[in-house]
Amino acid sequence: MIRMLPVFNLLVLLATAVLIPVFSKRVFTKIKQISTVAMIFATVSSVISLAYVVQIEGYSIVFGGYTSAIGIELTIDAFSALFAVFISALAFLIIVYSFADITHEIDEDQYGSYYTLVFILLFAMMGMTYTNDLFNMYVFMEILSLTSCAIISIKRKKANYLAALRYLVLNTIGSLSVLMGIALIYMVSGHLNMGQISLIIRDIWQLYPGNIVVALGFILTGLSIKAAVFPLHVWLPDAHSNAPTPSSALLSSIVVKVYVIATIKLLFKVVGADIVTSLQIPPVITIVAALGMIMGSIFAIGQKDIKRMLAYSSVAQIGYIFLGIGLMSEQGLSAALFHVISHGFMKSALFLSAGAIIYYKNRRNIKLFDGLGYQMPVTMIIFSFAALGMVGIPGFSGFMSKFYLLVAILEAGVPFYLGVILVSSYLNAVYYLPIIISAFLKEDKEGVRTMKVEKLPKSMLVPLIIIGVVIVSIGFYPQLIMQFIELAVATLIN
Amino acid sequence: MDDLIVKTITRLIVPFIQLYGIYIVLHGHLSPGGGFSGGAILGASMILFTLSFGLEEAKKKVPHRISMLVETGGILWYIGVGMIGFISVGVLWGNKIAGFDLGEPGRLLSAGMIPLLTLAIGAKVASTMITLFHTVIEEDE
Amino acid sequence: MELLTSILDHINYIGAAALFVIGLYTVLTHSNLLKRIIGINIMETSIFLFFVSIGYVSQGQSPIIQLSETTAIYVNPVPSALILTGIVVAVSITAYALSLIIKLYKAYDTLDYFEIMEKSQEVSSND
Numbered sequence: 089m090i091r092m093l094p095v096f097n098l099l100v101l102l103a104t105a106v107l108i109p110v111f112s113k114r115v116f117t118k119i120k121q122i123s124t125v126a127m128i129f130a131t132v133s134s135v136i137s138l139a140y141v142v143q144i145e146g147y148s149i150v151f152g153g154y155t156s157a158i159g160i161e162l163t164i165d166a167f168s169a170l171f172a173v174f175i176s177a178l179a180f181l182i183i184v185y186s187f188a189d190i191t192h193e194i195d196e197d198q199y200g201s202y203y204t205l206v207f208i209l210l211f212a213m214m215g216m217t218y219t220n221d222l223f224n225m226y227v228f229m230e231i232l233s234l235t236s237c238a239i240i241s242i243k244r245k246k247a248n249y250l251a252a253l254r255y256l257v258l259n260t261i262g263s264l265s266v267l268m269g270i271a272l273i274y275m276v277s278g279h280l281n282m283g284q285i286s287l288i289i290r291d292i293w294q295l296y297p298g299n300i301v302v303a304l305g306f307i308l309t310g311l312s313i314k315a316a317v318f319p320l321h322v323w324l325p326d327a328h329s330n331a332p333t334p335s336s337a338l339l340s341s342i343v344v345k346v347y348v349i350a351t352i353k354l355l356f357k358v359v360g361a362d363i364v365t366s367l368q369i370p371p372v373i374t375i376v377a378a379l380g381m382i383m384g385s386i387f388a389i390g391q392k393d394i395k396r397m398l399a400y401s402s403v404a405q406i407g408y409i410f411l412g413i414g415l416m417s418e419q420g421l422s423a424a425l426f427h428v429i430s431h432g433f434m435k436s437a438l439f440l441s442a443g444a445i446i447y448y449k450n451r452r453n454i455k456l457f458d459g460l461g462y463q464m465p466v467t468m469i470i471f472s473f474a475a476l477g478m479v480g481i482p483g484f485s486g487f488m489s490k491f492y493l494l495v496a497i498l499e500a501g502v503p504f505y506l507g508v509i510l511v512s513s514y515l516n517a518v519y520y521l522p523i524i525i526s527a528f529l530k531e532d533k534e535g536v537r538t539m540k541v542e543k544l545p546k547s548m549l550v551p552l553i554i555i556g557v558v559i560v561s562i563g564f565y566p567q568l569i570m571q572f573i574e575l576a577v578a579t580l581i582n
Numbered sequence: 583m584d585d586l587i588v589k590t591i592t593r594l595i596v597p598f599i600q601l602y603g604i605y606i607v608l609h610g611h612l613s614p615g616g617g618f619s620g621g622a623i624l625g626a627s628m629i630l631f632t633l634s635f636g637l638e639e640a641k642k643k644v645p646h647r648i649s650m651l652v653e654t655g656g657i658l659w660y661i662g663v664g665m666i667g668f669i670s671v672g673v674l675w676g677n678k679i680a681g682f683d684l685g686e687p688g689r690l691l692s693a694g695m696i697p698l699l700t701l702a703i704g705a706k707v708a709s710t711m712i713t714l715f716h717t718v719i720e721e722d723e
Numbered sequence: 724m725e726l727l728t729s730i731l732d733h734i735n736y737i738g739a740a741a742l743f744v745i746g747l748y749t750v751l752t753h754s755n756l757l758k759r760i761i762g763i764n765i766m767e768t769s770i771f772l773f774f775v776s777i778g779y780v781s782q783g784q785s786p787i788i789q790l791s792e793t794t795a796i797y798v799n800p801v802p803s804a805l806i807l808t809g810i811v812v813a814v815s816i817t818a819y820a821l822s823l824i825i826k827l828y829k830a831y832d833t834l835d836y837f838e839i840m841e842k843s844q845e846v847s848s849n850d
Contacts, residue, residue: 152677261766271773274802
């Protein structure tokens, strides 16, 4: 029974998404109760299945009782169980935050539709983490792209429609490239199952090297458009800054990471590290990632709107993750996975506290943030924790991920990237530190100097405080997460 | 549109189009077609009705509440058929393993759970196409 | 002559590649929003053509079991089943994109991408 828990996870999320329009009928409390129950079930079952996999063994489920060569397979091993826990825990906190915030952002007759879309989004993300079948991954990718465009355009403003249309067109080009790559691999191998392809990839590589090269090119380009790697990131600032706050937190901290996980699965499980290295792909990935780290920060320096600045900062951080992947070693991959988790928590803390500032004070411009530390102390403290973590101050989780990345770079023997990481950290400090300084050390126009806890709704404050505690505790005890990551990397590189 | 010839011909033809759509959905396990294409034909028949008679008449035939219930019912039916296999044997969406009667190939009542799933898909696709069309046309008024 | 027979044998794949490039060119260069959606549809059609022509087995029949013959060569039915799902995905993306274009037309009163960018820039620079 415990072995079937991930499948029940998926089915419960899908059933909740479909039941919300029937039961709610514009009563918001019913939507809140159904969503909370579903998310508690999802988080608890992911934690139980992670504990099972770590203690006993990884396993796979095939639907319909067929063998894995002709059926659709889900693998539950340390890698997918760890990321399922990450997705469901972070999404639970963001959904609880959104119960209070969503009333200010969208119209009242759309609350039910919004939560339906969020649950279908979660169903697609969990499916994409667990699946072991190439075409199944494509179908989940399409569901994910449609619903993530829909939670941007649910706010009825002109800028949202344009941002959602641009996101949709670019995402569709990416998905079609991935489908072309899948067609090229199916043409020469005859299997769609990732395990079966990895068994015969050596013989295919001898007979038809052209197909593998072109297929890898198409798939990597398509997934890079969706994960916002540097030259192909142009949809990201408009889409993440105009969306309602819970949507931008969900998109920027979880959805972008799921495409990175798909890239890791394809590069390491299907094709294998030695074929990819012999094709000279890793230098391309590392150079593009290094460019992204620098250019993303340079674009972020000149922004005035806080959400747009955070969106450009995401582009820079995705560069760090791809640099870790491009090193093609165990330490590099562990550093990249650690940064996926720690950046997810830090970026959602930043977006949620920016949303709280917009909810309470209705200000988006950075230059008007003077003295906010006294009027909203809890929010600005969490914002400072996350911002200092992004810069890389010791004691917060961002420092540990940069440390692991530096160890991996020195181990791989390319010290040029060490300089790139240092320059990029300085550039991060240039745009994060002025906000913290002006919030706590300057006076605002009324000259208020007494600190009082702000009157935000509890369902907005409690997730912020929980995420802040997680950031600090991962910063001081990274072994809590690193032990699972080492088990996960062992299943990918062996 | 308010043309007499279009209305008369539509009133004569829509039952035959729906019969053809139901035929394709029911024979999904025997001949090409299945849920998606049959559902699209059923949806297309209601789109023809909307275009020739106007939005008000079409909303009386297929109100919003019914299409929402059909969509929810479709997905819950699909999950329920999967759970039948799980409760009896332990395998989700099992066909022969779970005890569905397979019958002889080529007859209408055969192939276990495949016609049940095809019915759910056909109903859901038809209601989706109708909902999409009504929503897009409504913005225009 | 050798080249001509090999081109005619693989005409499906060459056609699919040509349609993909034509569709990509349309999306990237035309400024009218509706033409971009048509370009995406052309790209999707090219991929469906490519996928279905992979499954062809030479001298195979259509994959419906005849009860009289027991040994026969059938065409691979798996790509056709996958492409049915792909067509449904393409239809839903087109429907969603068209409804977004209707809303944009009502808001900005033009369908040209560059004019919409200009009008949104002057609104946002007035903040």
